[in-house]
Amino acid sequence: MAQAAIELIGINKSFGAVRANRDINLEIVRGTIHGIVGENGAGKSTLMSILYGFYQADSGEIRVGGKPASIKTPNDAIALGIGMVHQHFMLVDNFTVLENVILGAESDALLKKSIAKARSELERLEREYGLEVDPDAIIEELPVGLQQRVEILKALYRGAEILILDEPTGVLTPAEADHLFRILKQLKEQGKTVVLITHKLREIMAITDTVSVMRQGTMVATRVTKETTVGELAELMVGRRVLLRVEKGEAEAGAVKLAVKNLTVKDSRGVTMVDDISFELRAGEIVGIAGVAGNGQSELLEAISGIRRAVSGSVMLDGKPIDLTGAADPGELRDRGLAHVPEDRHHVGLVLAFEENENSILGYHDDERYLKGPFLDIDAIRNDAKDKITKYDIRPADCRLKTANFSGGNQQKIVLAREMEQDPGVLIVGQPTRGVDVGAIEFIHKRLIAMRDQGKAVLVVSVELDEIRSLSDRILVMFAGRIVGERSPEASEGELGLLMAGVEQREAAE
Amino acid sequence: MSTPYAKLPAWADYGLIPVINLAVAFVVAGFVVMLVGENPFRAAVILVEGAFGRGQGIAFTLFYATTFIFSGLSVAVAAHCGLFNIGGEGQGYIAGLGIGIVCLAFDSVLPWWLTFPIAIVASAAMGALWALIPAYLQAKRGSHIVITTIMFNFIAASVMVYALVGFLKPPSSMAPQTRTFLEGAQLPKLNWVIELFGAKIRSAPLNICFLLALVMALLVWLLIWRTRLGYEMRTYGHSPKAARYAGISETRIIIIAMMISGALAGMMALNPTMGDQHNVALDFVSGAGFVGIAVALMGRLHPVGIVLAAILFGMLYQGGAELAFEMPAISRDMIVIIQGLVILFAGALEHMFRPYVQALFASFSPRSVGIEAAKGKGA
Numbered sequence: 001m002a003q004a005a006i007e008l009i010g011i012n013k014s015f016g017a018v019r020a021n022r023d024i025n026l027e028i029v030r031g032t033i034h035g036i037v038g039e040n041g042a043g044k045s046t047l048m049s050i051l052y053g054f055y056q057a058d059s060g061e062i063r064v065g066g067k068p069a070s071i072k073t074p075n076d077a078i079a080l081g082i083g084m085v086h087q088h089f090m091l092v093d094n095f096t097v098l099e100n101v102i103l104g105a106e107s108d109a110l111l112k113k114s115i116a117k118a119r120s121e122l123e124r125l126e127r128e129y130g131l132e133v134d135p136d137a138i139i140e141e142l143p144v145g146l147q148q149r150v151e152i153l154k155a156l157y158r159g160a161e162i163l164i165l166d167e168p169t170g171v172l173t174p175a176e177a178d179h180l181f182r183i184l185k186q187l188k189e190q191g192k193t194v195v196l197i198t199h200k201l202r203e204i205m206a207i208t209d210t211v212s213v214m215r216q217g218t219m220v221a222t223r224v225t226k227e228t229t230v231g232e233l234a235e236l237m238v239g240r241r242v243l244l245r246v247e248k249g250e251a252e253a254g255a256v257k258l259a260v261k262n263l264t265v266k267d268s269r270g271v272t273m274v275d276d277i278s279f280e281l282r283a284g285e286i287v288g289i290a291g292v293a294g295n296g297q298s299e300l301l302e303a304i305s306g307i308r309r310a311v312s313g314s315v316m317l318d319g320k321p322i323d324l325t326g327a328a329d330p331g332e333l334r335d336r337g338l339a340h341v342p343e344d345r346h347h348v349g350l351v352l353a354f355e356e357n358e359n360s361i362l363g364y365h366d367d368e369r370y371l372k373g374p375f376l377d378i379d380a381i382r383n384d385a386k387d388k389i390t391k392y393d394i395r396p397a398d399c400r401l402k403t404a405n406f407s408g409g410n411q412q413k414i415v416l417a418r419e420m421e422q423d424p425g426v427l428i429v430g431q432p433t434r435g436v437d438v439g440a441i442e443f444i445h446k447r448l449i450a451m452r453d454q455g456k457a458v459l460v461v462s463v464e465l466d467e468i469r470s471l472s473d474r475i476l477v478m479f480a481g482r483i484v485g486e487r488s489p490e491a492s493e494g495e496l497g498l499l500m501a502g503v504e505q506r507e508a509a510e
Numbered sequence: 511m512s513t514p515y516a517k518l519p520a521w522a523d524y525g526l527i528p529v530i531n532l533a534v535a536f537v538v539a540g541f542v543v544m545l546v547g548e549n550p551f552r553a554a555v556i557l558v559e560g561a562f563g564r565g566q567g568i569a570f571t572l573f574y575a576t577t578f579i580f581s582g583l584s585v586a587v588a589a590h591c592g593l594f595n596i597g598g599e600g601q602g603y604i605a606g607l608g609i610g611i612v613c614l615a616f617d618s619v620l621p622w623w624l625t626f627p628i629a630i631v632a633s634a635a636m637g638a639l640w641a642l643i644p645a646y647l648q649a650k651r652g653s654h655i656v657i658t659t660i661m662f663n664f665i666a667a668s669v670m671v672y673a674l675v676g677f678l679k680p681p682s683s684m685a686p687q688t689r690t691f692l693e694g695a696q697l698p699k700l701n702w703v704i705e706l707f708g709a710k711i712r713s714a715p716l717n718i719c720f721l722l723a724l725v726m727a728l729l730v731w732l733l734i735w736r737t738r739l740g741y742e743m744r745t746y747g748h749s750p751k752a753a754r755y756a757g758i759s760e761t762r763i764i765i766i767a768m769m770i771s772g773a774l775a776g777m778m779a780l781n782p783t784m785g786d787q788h789n790v791a792l793d794f795v796s797g798a799g800f801v802g803i804a805v806a807l808m809g810r811l812h813p814v815g816i817v818l819a820a821i822l823f824g825m826l827y828q829g830g831a832e833l834a835f836e837m838p839a840i841s842r843d844m845i846v847i848i849q850g851l852v853i854l855f856a857g858a859l860e861h862m863f864r865p866y867v868q869a870l871f872a873s874f875s876p877r878s879v880g881i882e883a884a885k886g887k888g889a
Contacts, residue, residue: 344751348755358741375736376741
């Protein structure tokens with residue numbers, strides 16, 4: 001039997017009445033890649049935070065390398081050889097790679113010695129693991145995949161034997177993700193232990209040796225990856241059978257509902273984010289926009305929904321122009337039948353401090369259904385909210401509950417219910433299932449397809465390629481602010497991945 | 511993963527925690543009193559008796575509270591829209607100009623019940639106008655409202671000196687204040703209400719502005735939680751991005767919220783001028799605009815909380831004056847220290863004891879802090 005790198009025995013952790021971890025037992029074998037999967041809120045991050053010293057367990061024991069360990073701060077964890085790569089990078093953007101690597105591990109007051117040491121150490125790590133990064137590059141000038149590599153280097157530089165990665169591929173292109181997996185395999189061959197937290201079952205199948213499934217704070221199963229299937233893991237995660245791909249019939253595309261022509265949008269720094277984009281969206285079809293995050297999709301959505309001013313270009317809604325470069329505002333577009341589910345539901349689509357019913361009218365609060373003169377018609381608003389709660393199975397079914405207390409999936413349902421129930425002609429959806437659990441994903445996808453079947457025009461932007469392929473009738477791929485190709489959903493993942501990485505465009509230019 | 515958040519039952523949230531904060535403030539203040547060699551328990555008794563012991567004290571306490579309710583509401587309305595209006599002092603002061611002009615013009619021809627509404631409108635309009643310029647600068651130019659409103663306090667002070675010395679004061683007078691208003695601009699007292707309960711009052715300035723303050727508290731509650739405008743203000747206050755998404759005009763909502771806030775600050779000037787001194791004098795606001803910030807914070811930006819917090823600060827003002835009189839070792843400055851401690855613990859350190867109270871609740875009754883109990887008050 002191989003030796004255990006980490007053993008967790010009977011870990012419990014509660015936040016108030018919420019039991020985030022209940023009696024967790026987990027053994028991670030040295031020199032393996034161990035996956036941990038579970039829905040949002042299943043307790044994966046809490047468990048890893050306990051292991052990394054952010055939280056203290058209420059009870060239970062942690063053993064590292066067979067010896068009981070007391071991990072009170074991240075420094076304790078680092079001393080024990082545990083390193084963590086966070087979902088959101090902890091890097092100083094305007095520092096160089098070297099400076100970031102030594103940050104917090106400087107050997108004395110002057111940096112010269114530390115930098116020299118780090119430089120030679122980085123060269124060694126680069127040779128051993130293929131972790132190539134220019135040590136003098138400024139972080140903010142590096143692509144996301146390389147920034148992540150710096151995070152891994154940081155952990156290794158501090159002598160990590162056990163590396164925890166939290167949702168590492170969320171921001172990567174398929175090609176970058178593949179490269180990351182090669183690095184992880186190399187780390188494994190050198191005897192390091194890798195813990196991979198993710199909700200993407202495909203990655204688990206591709207790279208891990210063992211996989212543990214968490215559900216509602218408990219560890220429900222541990223499987224040898226080779227002996228399990230995606231279907232079984234999904235079922236274990238949700239506790240029931242789920243459809244990973246929603247069935248849908250052929251699209252019957254009708255009249256053009258939204259025609260975007262030569263649209264150009266700049267961000268607040270004046271950088272062109274959407275560069276001369278044109279496309280059409282027809283009634284009865286779902287068009288998906290694929291692309292790696294940060295290639296202009298967000299700005300495109302914001303411009304079409306009136307939140308961000310466009311620099312130039314024209315947009316026709318139902319054959320009539322809307323002035324996206326001037327006076328159009330989200331309220332006007334709503335009145336004209338364009339509904340928008342924004343990417344960022346926490347800051348844009350919802351006001352988390354509001355009660356559920358207050359959010360169910362956001363943007364439609366000037367609709368006379370909800371008003372009595374200048375006053376809000378509280379009864380009408382609450383009854384309306386209750387109807388939506390029933391119809392969209394929002395839980396808990398309490399329209400007076402603060403929105404922050406709903407789970408991610410239910411928050412998204414609140415937004416979707418609000419926008420879909422207005423019966424819009426055009427629905428624009430950004431990241432429909434980001435941070436949403438598997439059960440709710442199925443529900444949301446079915447609703448979007450039902451909208452399409454009612455003859456609505458639906459535009460979906462998502463960084464989840466699987467989602468785009470499963471929902472869309474046509475796929476547009478965005479790269480560096482341009483639409484670099486249109487494909488059918490049957491196109492292979494490899495082909496779409498190359499487009500998303502801008503490869504074909506570069507070749508064409510040569 | 512979302513942060514698990516244990517919520518307290520409403521009674522603990524709105525009742526227990528402020529009481530704990532207040533108690534700690536008084537304990538620390540007690541040590542300060544001990545430090546100057548006085549008995550803190552006797553001091554506490556004098557303070558409370560001075561404020562609530564006799565009809566006279568109650569009337570003074572409520573008189574001070576009246577001003578603080580207005581200034582507290584002013585801060586709260588702006589805060590609900592995410593704006594920190596610390597210009598209540600200046601908005602209230604400049605409103606004295608409007609009140610002065612109205613009263614000097616009409617006090618000889620109109621009865622008080624006609625002068626009063628005109629003066630209300632004048633004070634609110636002056637306060638609103640004084641807030642309009644910072645609001646416009648914030649909305650259109652991005653000039654920070656905290657900086658501009660505090661600068662406008664100084665401008666207001668200078669303008670008022672100019673006005674009082676220049677044209678408001680009677681030509682023959684040496685004092686920088688208007689002549690005493692005639693009966694047509696003197697508001698009726700409310701002391702008889704307290705006397706109904708058997709208390710005796712020699713003379714106290716409590717007047718019908720107190721009722722106006724309560725009406726405004728109700729109107730502010732309606733505005734914030736029951737109108738479309740209040741909904742838009744709260745949306746912008748919590749999340750400007752969500753407001754943009756909802757089609758709420760940033761410029762419009764900032765200007766409207768600040769003007770309402772300024773109008774409420776302006777109305778606080780009615781109480782000391784028409785209600786008490788019957789003139790407009792130099793520095794008649796004397797810090798009440800700043801006390802409003804503490805009142806609003808302590809009252810958790812809710813009108814009911816603001817009324818209660820205003821009464822507490824009224825008590826500190828009135829009881830503090832008695833204390834300074836009874837205990838010579840305790841000077842006026844000591845009273846300011848005690849008020850400062852209350853502001854510190856109730857306002858600035860408002861969340862200091864919350865985690866402990868939550869842990870306590872969670873330990874003996876996990877259900878009570880669960881989601882089931884999350885129905886807050888205040889709609």
